[in-house]
Amino acid sequence: xxxxxxxxxxxxxxxxxxxxxxxxxxxxxxxxxxxxxxxxxxxxxxxxxxxxxxxxxxxxxxxxxxxxxxxxxxxxxxxxxxxxxxxxxxxxxxxxxxxxxxxxxxxxxxxxxxxxxxxxxxxxxxxxxxxxxxxxxxxxxxxxxxxxxxxxxxxxxxxxxxxxxxxxxxxxxxxxxxxxxxxxxxxxxxxxxxxxxxxxxxxx
Amino acid sequence: xxxxxxxxxxxxxxxxxxxxxxxxxxxxxxxxxxxxxxxxxxxxxxxxxxxxxxxxxxxxxxxxxxxxxxxxxxxxxxxxxxxxxxxxxxxxxxxxxxxxxxxxxxxxxxxxxxxxxxxxxxxxxxxxxxxxxxxxxxxxxxxxxxxxxxxxxxxxxxxxxxxxxxxxxxxxxxxxxxxxxxxxxxxxxxxxxxxxxxxxxxxxxxxxxxxxxxxxxxxxxxxxxxxxxxxxxxxxxxxxxxxxxxxxxxxxxxxxxxxxxxxxxxxxxxxxxx
Numbered sequence: 001x002x003x004x005x006x007x008x009x010x011x012x013x014x015x016x017x018x019x020x021x022x023x024x025x026x027x028x029x030x031x032x033x034x035x036x037x038x039x040x041x042x043x044x045x046x047x048x049x050x051x052x053x054x055x056x057x058x059x060x061x062x063x064x065x066x067x068x069x070x071x072x073x074x075x076x077x078x079x080x081x082x083x084x085x086x087x088x089x090x091x092x093x094x095x096x097x098x099x100x101x102x103x104x105x106x107x108x109x110x111x112x113x114x115x116x117x118x119x120x121x122x123x124x125x126x127x128x129x130x131x132x133x134x135x136x137x138x139x140x141x142x143x144x145x146x147x148x149x150x151x152x153x154x155x156x157x158x159x160x161x162x163x164x165x166x167x168x169x170x171x172x173x174x175x176x177x178x179x180x181x182x183x184x185x186x187x188x189x190x191x192x193x194x195x196x197x198x199x200x201x202x203x204x
Numbered sequence: 205x206x207x208x209x210x211x212x213x214x215x216x217x218x219x220x221x222x223x224x225x226x227x228x229x230x231x232x233x234x235x236x237x238x239x240x241x242x243x244x245x246x247x248x249x250x251x252x253x254x255x256x257x258x259x260x261x262x263x264x265x266x267x268x269x270x271x272x273x274x275x276x277x278x279x280x281x282x283x284x285x286x287x288x289x290x291x292x293x294x295x296x297x298x299x300x301x302x303x304x305x306x307x308x309x310x311x312x313x314x315x316x317x318x319x320x321x322x323x324x325x326x327x328x329x330x331x332x333x334x335x336x337x338x339x340x341x342x343x344x345x346x347x348x349x350x351x352x353x354x355x356x357x358x359x360x361x362x363x364x365x366x367x368x369x370x371x372x373x374x375x376x377x378x379x380x381x382x383x384x385x386x387x388x389x390x391x392x393x394x395x396x397x398x399x400x401x402x403x404x405x406x407x408x409x410x411x412x413x414x415x416x417x418x419x420x421x422x423x424x425x426x427x428x429x430x431x432x433x434x435x436x437x438x439x440x441x442x443x444x445x446x447x448x449x450x451x452x453x454x455x456x457x458x459x460x461x462x463x464x465x466x467x468x469x470x471x472x473x474x475x476x477x478x
Contacts, residue, residue, distance in 0.1 A: 021382050026394060029384050051349045051379015
């Protein structure tokens, strides 16, 4: 029941993901952050099997950092997406990773971009994309209301519409979502959309 | 063994179902792979995968609160419908400041917790400081991930107090690792979650928190057949862990729900012989 979706707007790219960590009928956690900040200007929203999601995305993150350390410049979004796809493809016929990924990034010369990478190593550069049961509802909504060059407010409104639709129509819909954006100033968390607040984590 | 011929070169007559006769000695045998001899291959595959998914018959829980971490578990071991033991230690002491819980295969959990304890001690010796709960749980998660799909059955929580304060992680044989404030693992966990979630507050005293944990385990053992025995409760504080209590759940039942003796109804008088 994991939902990840994203879109490209005017000078930014946005990724939204649900935040439940589930094991059969049990919800272990409702504030699990599934959108990893890959580097200063890249976001990686991932949905998939328990161990695979974290292990694979951390592996990609460390390799992206390694490239930057070795070469002094960060990878472009397209290069990072192709690297990710390549790793999935290499593992596919040995021990495949069950992870679906939306990679959003901002490059100075190209602007914002979004890449759709699914678990069998398909790669597409897209304006909008979605994974999971939520995609059944959000894809058509995004098709209907999306236009290129949306402002941040318009894009967040569309995301909120999708979240409301998922909450209304999906039988076991996730209660909470996280929204992150990446623009010329970097990748950052934009907002949480919560209906269930977990107990506060204690501060040291 | 039935063989599925994919090369298209074979001109031998096909058996019903499109399979080719076995010709093990033929060095020019067409490229093929063997399927198990069964009528419903997809169903067989599903069953085979389901067989490797171990059921975790137990109730364990842990939660973080103001004074540290409370860890509690039952003590029943079952083999199918047979209760093999009522006195299993499901809370293992990794080091004086960290506890782990056992759910799933006892051998797997005990072995890998012991192994984790060794790695934690080596970390201490190499780095001259105690390992954090984050680090310890990541060590275990990476090990379990590398054995993913090979039939390990481990559903464990790592609880401890390190420099950052109390820490609690859930780690399982799928390779999943979650940081959180409240977890319950095992077949009795939904029942325990119900009691735990409704009674939880961050600002509890140690006694209140222990009582909440004890109650949650008791209620889980009441409904879940695979959980029972003794409800053990541990507390992990800044000074390390300490066992608080171990109560038989049968006795807890009568403590929480004492028998109320109703006055006997008027006994029917014997009818006199007609």
